Amino acid sequence: MTTQEHTPVTDHAPETLIHLDEVSKTYRGTEMPAVDSLTLDIPKGEILVLVGPSGCGKSTTLRLINRMIEPTSGRIIFEGEDVTDVNPDLLRRRIGYVIQQIGLFPHRTIAENIATVPQLLGWDKARIGDRVDELLEMVGMEPHLYRDRYPKELSGGQAQRVGVARALGADPDVLLMDEPFGAIDPITRDRLQNEFLRLQAELRKTIVFVTHDIDEAIKMGDRIAILRAESHIAQLDTPERILAQPADEFVEDFLGGGATLKGLNLRRVREVELYDYPVIRPGVSRDEALRLLQHSDEDHLLLLDDHERPSRWIDRANLDDPSTPLAQAGLTVMVHMEPEDTLRDAVEQMLHSAHGVACVVDSKGAYEGVVRLETIMAEIESMQRLAREHHARLRAQEEREREEQS
Amino acid sequence: MMTAAPDLERRRFRLFGDASAISLIITPIMALILLGTMLYVWNTASIDQTTRNILEWSKLETQFEAHLYMTFWSTVLVVGIAVPLGIFLTRPAYRRFAGTVLTFASSGQAIPAYGLLILFFVWIGTGPRTAIAAFALYAILPVLRNTIVGLEQVDDAIIEAGRGMGMSRFQVLRRIELPLSVPVMLAGIRTALVINVGMAALAVFIGGGGLGETINSGLKLRRDVATFMGAGIVALLALTIDWIAALAERYLRPKGI
Numbered sequence: 103m104t105t106q107e108h109t110p111v112t113d114h115a116p117e118t119l120i121h122l123d124e125v126s127k128t129y130r131g132t133e134m135p136a137v138d139s140l141t142l143d144i145p146k147g148e149i150l151v152l153v154g155p156s157g158c159g160k161s162t163t164l165r166l167i168n169r170m171i172e173p174t175s176g177r178i179i180f181e182g183e184d185v186t187d188v189n190p191d192l193l194r195r196r197i198g199y200v201i202q203q204i205g206l207f208p209h210r211t212i213a214e215n216i217a218t219v220p221q222l223l224g225w226d227k228a229r230i231g232d233r234v235d236e237l238l239e240m241v242g243m244e245p246h247l248y249r250d251r252y253p254k255e256l257s258g259g260q261a262q263r264v265g266v267a268r269a270l271g272a273d274p275d276v277l278l279m280d281e282p283f284g285a286i287d288p289i290t291r292d293r294l295q296n297e298f299l300r301l302q303a304e305l306r307k308t309i310v311f312v313t314h315d316i317d318e319a320i321k322m323g324d325r326i327a328i329l330r331a332e333s334h335i336a337q338l339d340t341p342e343r344i345l346a347q348p349a350d351e352f353v354e355d356f357l358g359g360g361a362t363l364k365g366l367n368l369r370r371v372r373e374v375e376l377y378d379y380p381v382i383r384p385g386v387s388r389d390e391a392l393r394l395l396q397h398s399d400e401d402h403l404l405l406l407d408d409h410e411r412p413s414r415w416i417d418r419a420n421l422d423d424p425s426t427p428l429a430q431a432g433l434t435v436m437v438h439m440e441p442e443d444t445l446r447d448a449v450e451q452m453l454h455s456a457h458g459v460a461c462v463v464d465s466k467g468a469y470e471g472v473v474r475l476e477t478i479m480a481e482i483e484s485m486q487r488l489a490r491e492h493h494a495r496l497r498a499q500e501e502r503e504r505e506e507q508s
Numbered sequence: 509m510m511t512a513a514p515d516l517e518r519r520r521f522r523l524f525g526d527a528s529a530i531s532l533i534i535t536p537i538m539a540l541i542l543l544g545t546m547l548y549v550w551n552t553a554s555i556d557q558t559t560r561n562i563l564e565w566s567k568l569e570t571q572f573e574a575h576l577y578m579t580f581w582s583t584v585l586v587v588g589i590a591v592p593l594g595i596f597l598t599r600p601a602y603r604r605f606a607g608t609v610l611t612f613a614s615s616g617q618a619i620p621a622y623g624l625l626i627l628f629f630v631w632i633g634t635g636p637r638t639a640i641a642a643f644a645l646y647a648i649l650p651v652l653r654n655t656i657v658g659l660e661q662v663d664d665a666i667i668e669a670g671r672g673m674g675m676s677r678f679q680v681l682r683r684i685e686l687p688l689s690v691p692v693m694l695a696g697i698r699t700a701l702v703i704n705v706g707m708a709a710l711a712v713f714i715g716g717g718g719l720g721e722t723i724n725s726g727l728k729l730r731r732d733v734a735t736f737m738g739a740g741i742v743a744l745l746a747l748t749i750d751w752i753a754a755l756a757e758r759y760l761r762p763k764g765i
Contacts, residue, residue: 170672195674205669209687209762219673252764268673278672 116145119276119308120167125176127162136162138332139176145325146275147306153319154329154336155356163333164278164312168197181275195219198269198277198307202284204261206253212238212264213249219271237267242297259290266298270305277309284313295321296442316357320345320367321444328353341368346489347496363446365485366478371448371462372441374481376471379404379459382416384429391428392421402457405432410468412438412461438463439473445481448473532758535751539744546740553733562725562734568741574717575745578636578708579701582643586700590648591693594655595681606656613649621646621707629714639716643707647700654696658689691761698753705746709739719745 122142128135136159144150144167152160165171167178169190177186185193206215213234220230235245241263253261262282269277283291299322302309313319319326320341327338330352337349345361345368348354357364380398382391383406395403395418405428407413412435420431437451439462451460452475459472597606616624628642662685670680712720719742726735 168672170668191674191676193674194672199669199672201665201668201672203663203665203668205663205665205667207666207670207684208765209684210764218670218675222674222679254764265669271673 116148118143119146119181120144120310121179122163122166123177123179125163125166125173125178127159127166127171128174135174135332137166137173138334140333140335142327142335142338144276144308144310146308148324149302149309149311149322151311151313151319151323151326152329153313153316153323153326153356154333156314158329158331159333160312160314160329161280163329164280164310167276167310168194168199168278170194170199195222195272196274196276198271198274200262200265200269200277200279200282202281204265206256206261206264206268208253211250211252212243212256215253215264216268216271218268219274223272225272233271237270240270240301241267243267257290258286259294262286262294263297266301270307275308277307279309279311281313282311283318284315296440298322300442317364317367320364328356342485342488343492346485346492362482362486363449366446366449366482367444369445369481369485370441371439371443371445371473374445374473374477376462377459377474377477379461379472381406381469382428383410384408386428388421388424388428391416392418395421402432404435404461404469404472405429406469409466412463412469415457435461437461438467440465441470445473445478449478452478529758532751532754535747535754539747539751542740542743542747546737549733549736555733556731558729559726559731559734562722562729562731563737568719568722571717571719571721572741572745574636574711575705575708575719575742578639578643578711578716578718579704579749582640582647582704582708583697583701585640585644586647586651586704587697589644590651590696590700591655594652594659594693595686597652598656598659598685610649610653610656613652616645617649622710622713625707625710625714634715636711636716636718638714639708639711639718643704646707647703650699650703651693651696654692654699655689658692658696659685661692662688687762688765691757691765694753694757694760698750698757701753702746702750705742705749709742 121144122140124139124141125137126135126139127137140163142163152163154160162171166173169178169185172190173186177184179185180193180196207218213231216234216237217230220233225233234249238245238248243260243263248256248260248264253264256264265282269279283294286294295318311319311322313322323341325338326341326344328336328344330336336356337344337353339347342365344353345357345365348357380394380400381404382394391403402415402417404412405414405416407429413429414432414434416428416432420426420428423431433456437454437460439448439451439460441462441464448460452458452473459474461472462470464470593609596602597609619627624646625639625642628638628645632638632641666684666688667680670684671677675683708716708718709720709723711718712724719738722738722741723735726732726738
């Protein structure tokens with residue numbers, strides 16, 4: 103991948119893939135519209151999160167896009183084509199759809215489930231088979247183990263992986279996801295979110311993602327649309343900007359407290375410079391280790407195992423006690439961070455760890471460095487500075503506009 | 509959280525055996541006991557010429573065929589009417605009629621079977637066809653009800669997923685809803701089959717033939733052994749058909765559910 107992958111969303115307006123033009127939906131028998139004259143550009147290759155309190159019409163909005171719900175008025179433009187009146191079945195085959203309850207077909211194998219849309223599109227068998235295997239691998243499930251299983255044999259997390267693979271079946275440009283990780287336990291959810299973000303970094307699909315959870319929105323979204331009743335957009339911006347600049351009281355309330363901590367959700371461990379903690383490897387002599395410890399500012403050394411994995415925290419007392427081999431001395435390194443984890447996760451782990459640092463390992467578990475509290479503080483400072491600058495820029499612009507008007 | 513449940517279920521099934529497996533064994537045992545009793549009675553009771561005449565093999569054969577014929581065609585008629593009707597009544601636009609139609613179908617069952625048969629006799633006349641029509645109406649309820657229940661119990665999320673991926677309503681019905689409701693529908697058809705086997709014994713009263721003839725002759729001529737044998741054969745037939753239907757239920761159920 104190029105460096106572009108790491109650049110955060112920029113200010114310039116990206117290409118629009120789907121355009122909702124004053125779309126409204128009023129359910130029969132109700133007076134208040136569920137969605138009231140919503141105009142929304144869905145940018146290509148990004149995750150747009152629709153977030154808001156329950157009943158704000160975010161799910162309805164999502165389902166208007168693939169016309170699972172037919173709009174009462176307004177137009178839907180998809181890749182420049184007005185799709186408001188085309189055959190909805192044909193439209194939906196071009197749009198991936200993931201729902202919270204997943205809805206795998208219980209009487210069909212995993213492979214048959216994933217092959218649903220390719221089959222509808224009339225692909226030949228060999229091509230479907232290849233595609234199924236490719237997708238299973240993509241979501242981290244071994245094709246030969248899972249291809250012929252039935253959905254009831256899967257755990258919740260695995261089922262949702264298959265759900266995502268199935269939505270990607272015919273390689274649609276667009277994915278609509280309605281609280282896809284909502285019914286999954288927090289640990290699995292976190293892992294699935296990370297996996298999905300990793301996948302998206304490769305696939306660059308255009309994704310509309312509905313959630314009621316602001317933290318998930320901040321984590322998943324390139325842009326977030328915070329919706330209030332009747333799907334009115336309270337604010338649509340990058341998560342950074344929304345956290346720094348809530349548009350109004352509603353947004354502020356919805357963000358809740360701890361905006362700084364939430365901001366840390368936006369920074370990934372791979373984006374900060376890791377600190378080189380003094381490490382020792384198996385076979386190091388105690389004298390050498392002692393020298394290293396004395397020359398460092400730390401109270402501990404980090405012992406790696408044969409596979410370069412962080413293994414134990416060794417302190418002075420451990421080194422002085424020759425009765426216990428180093429591989430069994432000191433405290434075990436309990437948790438590891440991966441580069442995709444957020445700084446908030448890092449803070450969480452620092453608070454847990456006795457040493458106030460979080461070990462970072464690569465995908466194979468090999469040691470890469472540690473995140474220290476100092477790293478986090480510097481990051482927060484820089485974020486606040488950027489927010490202030492942006493704020494000042496906005497104000498200056500507003501003032502200019504006001505002057506021009508008067 | 510979702511992983512634990514199926515494991516538990518499987519373990520429980522292994523401990524106690526699942527219900528359908530037990531019924532697959534119990535039915536043949538009951539049939540064998542019945543057959544043994546019939547043989548015992550035949551060998552020990554005193555049997556006169558009248559009884560022998562009633563139980564003549566060629567007569568039994570004809571009756572047996574007529575009995576099967578009526579059972580088969582009335583069940584085919586039931587399925588042919590109730591399944592499409594059930595599908596129709598579960599489509600969103602027509603769902604509101606389901607209650608009325610079900611009430612109507614249950615009223616068919618509220619009429620005593622014999623009365624229903626006579627009503628049809630007055631309306632259509634004698635013969636096995638009248639009997640088939642009457643039995644079909646009588647057995648329509650379990651198939652209709654189970655078709656509706658089977659289709660309605662399909663998880664909405666599964667249908668939503670299918671529609672959301674671009675399956676048409678018909679594709680969702682054929683590829684998802686119908687296969688998933690097969691077990692419940694089969695259970696209804698099995699009930700209808702068993703009802704029809706029993707009912708076919710009444711066809712004799714409107715000239716429809718069947719094994720009811722033997723029972724009827726035995727009763728009229730006061731030959732208890734003949735009556736018992738006729739009833740025994742009907743019961744054996746019902747048990748056998750029920751057993752075959754149970755096998756079908758077991759093996760036609762789609763994998764994975």
